[in-house]
Amino acid sequence: MRDPHQLKQFHGGLKLDGRKLESTSAMLGTLPLPRRLLLPLVQHSGRAAIPIVKAGDKVLGHQEIARPDGDRSCSLHAPTSATVIGIQCLPIPHPGGLTADCLVLEPDGREEFAHSLPTLDPASLDMATLVQRVRDAGIAGLGGAVFPTGLKLAGAASRESLTLVVNGAECEPYISCDDMLMREQAHEILLGTRILLNTLGATAAIVAIERDKRQALGCMQAAIERLGDERIRLQQIFTIYPAGGERQLVQVLSGKEVPADGLPIDIGYLCQNVATLLAIYHAVTEGTPLVSRITTVTGSGIAKPGNFLALLGTPLSVLIEAAGGYTDQASRLIMGGPMMGIALTSDEVPVVRATNCVLVMAADEVRTSGEQMPCIRCGECEQACPAQLQPQELYWRIQGNNLAGADELGLGACIECGCCDLVCPSHIPLVQHYRYAKGKVRTAKTQREQSDVARQRFETRKERLENEAARRKQRLEEKRKTRAPGEQAPKAIKGEIDAILARTQSKHRDPTQGDGTS
């Protein structure tokens, strides 16, 4: 495979041990129908979906069971025909181990499906219809960020010279679900790509795959040649983590940087994960919503690692059992990869849209916390950071509670990839510090905005009251002038109320001063 286009590089990054062969040697597995499906109402970036069914309802597969709440939200669909047990607050895959409302379904085993969304002709698809269909199908980005795809596509409307990036990089170790998808469904992925190409009016589509995925590269290349669409080309990229991150990928393919407070679309690039494109293809041509995804189950703590097609809502325990169960070494259960995943306390949490991998690591593989030494300012973190930050400077500022200073240094550009953590000889948990600091900066910003609004309202009210008082005084003056001598001034009810208020407020300031009124 020749690369006619010169590949650029992104700064830093790490060459990690892939550990993907363990899970790609087996064929894609299927799972038995689980006893219960637990569907969190929020498994996307945005507002929780609003349920439209209640306990006791019988639903068909692919039937919508929760509608989006506004633009930045995703609908939910029943993965198979089932009875709605109800809405329960259950543990979800969350770093804080939180619980959230989930629609609990009990599959009835009949596997009957509704056909509520009509099929569409990809050739005559306009932008608005596509966005609506993607929204109706509950599609969110399946690469991990789970951003509502409809909203992302809507943002790409009316852009000149748009380039699609089909993200098959999958740079994090252990994860191989996209690899398997590209081997098995290369043609459909490209058809999904073509739908976007045509409807968005994009000029080209680049399929980016890491160069050590030989089989996936072969399958995709063959599918591209078979499709014969000149706008689509394959691009091998170097196997460096985190090449699959949107910002780094765009930099590698184009040499341009995504602006700090912007998105790739601002420089004419739209990235979509291969699984998302497949979902779009199915949603358009078959009218099927997103109800399942491929999940890698792997690690030293899994007996028979592999990839499985799982219905959303399947408890992780079902996947692990299908993968041969735990080995003696199982010590950490992680949803996601070893660099950015979420450690879970139990396997009773469900598969959600973001569940690309279930990783069970052995105790001697996992980084132990508590061996932290002081930062020796070696600068290795700076060399490894793909966002060109100075992690140690950020760390010093966060330690000194100078969060505004950390923000100034570009804390917002941190993609939390974890490269800095791995190279730090002092074993400082840098990413955890940045996550904490980013959260605090965000909260402070929201609070500042709110207090700015409150200040404005207060000033406006003060002005209004002053104006009213001035006008009242003026009216009184005029009245007094035009009043015949001897006539009494009308009872000033307003003045009495003001007096009550003044007393109340002064009592508020000095609670010891009582005057008998409530």
Place this chain on the structure above:
Amino acid sequence: MRRFDTSGAPYLQPGTTVSQLMSRLLLSLAPAAAVYTWFFGPGLLLNILVASAIGLIAEASVLQLRKKPLRPHLGDYSVLVTAVLFAWCLPPATPWWITAIGMVFAVVFAKHLYGGLGHNPFNPAMAGYVLVLISFPQELTRWLPVSGLYEHGPDALQTLWATLTGQLGGGLQWDAVTMATPLDYMKTEMARMTTMPEIKSHPMFGDFAGRGYEWVANFIALGGAWLIYKHVIRWHIPVAVLVGVLLPATLVYLLDPGSNGSPGLHLFSGATMLGAFYIATDPVSAATSPRGRLIFGFGVGLITFVVRKWGGYPDGIAFGVLLMNAAAPLIDHFTRPRVYGHEE
């Protein structure tokens, strides 16, 4: 239901540890130490022994006072690195109390009073060295002749005795057994208007620098190159220091070869190599960004040359390093790298 422990991402183990970096550094100096001992006797090793022992005791005491755990902090070997580098800068038969004073100052004042590892703005070894240099000027110039030359240097036992007591035994006088370093000799002779060719004709000079000393410098450079290969240090500071010395040395030499040391002489004499690869590269007190490190290293080399040529001391690495340590925060401020997606 099976329960798992949780921890924060990332979950993979980091590539290296502080103690591994430090121990590799010490290892890389072993060949150079062996060569030094071959040429100048066991004095260096005695210095290292005394410095390491005193350093460990001092650090352990301070850690106890600061109520910090001993094992992780002593076990990072940073005090041993300070000890070795400090000991290397001292003449071979230095009395043990001078070494001790220097080490205690380095460990307690220049390191722990600032907050310990990672917090010191100045290189502790150099701070200790400058203290004893100013306080004990005579003892710090008692350098030994290279073996094979004049055969009048103190033997191993006499070196040991001198280290323990500060005296030479057997009625020997210090003047009889010491010899100036090449840089020292050069400085005093040039003040007497001797020309370079005459200076270089002295038997203490080898191929391009001092006999013995140039070989030690070679091995230090090799050790340093290995450290760069192993990613213990990066190339920016060493290269910048060497350029910082070479550039002015070459310029001055081209202008007046008769009364200036050749660039090669400067490179392989004194502490140029040790300073470039081991002393200036102390990450805590140096600048951090690649550009900043180039400026930092160049400054160290430049100041070293200035002190050698026009200053009061024969070698200026210690001053160069300490002065650039003071400038490091400013350098860092102005050489911050541009963040992805941000304008310059």
Place this chain on the structure above:
Amino acid sequence: MSAILLLTTLALVFGLALGYAAMRFRVEGDPVVDQVDALLPQTQCGQCNFVGCRPYAEAIVGGEADINQCPPGGEQTIRALADLLGRDPKPLNPENGEEKITTVAVIDEDTCIGCTLCIQACPVDAILGGPKQMHTVIASECTGCDLCLEPCPVDCITMVPQYGGLAAWSWPRPVAVDKRTVSET
């Protein structure tokens, strides 16, 4: 003699320069008060014993008030004020109140009699309504200052916590504990 002349000349020159600078670079108002006001939470509740946040800011700068009188701002605000003004941070003065979680007012519509007293009390006009009309708190604008509680003659206003659960969660600060010993690094 020449020394006296020289020093006198220098004094004159510098005096003129300073006078010119004082006129040329004059700043209207007191920017420090703006900076202090920017750090206050703008709840406008009056718990600091001043009528609103700006008077409190002016009092801090004028030296009439201490920096630890603002309960809604809490420790965070006290620290920020201490940083800005170069004073020592101190704990919140209990006479002014205590730090509570953010709350918003909710009017019980079954009980409300439409008297408009709460509307007049609200310092940020966050209550919607008119005489004999239903009153409602605009939750997004409510600062949780509690000033509407007192005037309500039928006691129909309650303060409820504003955030919780998933939306309010954020990463905690990592704490380093050396497992080999008990001390914290």
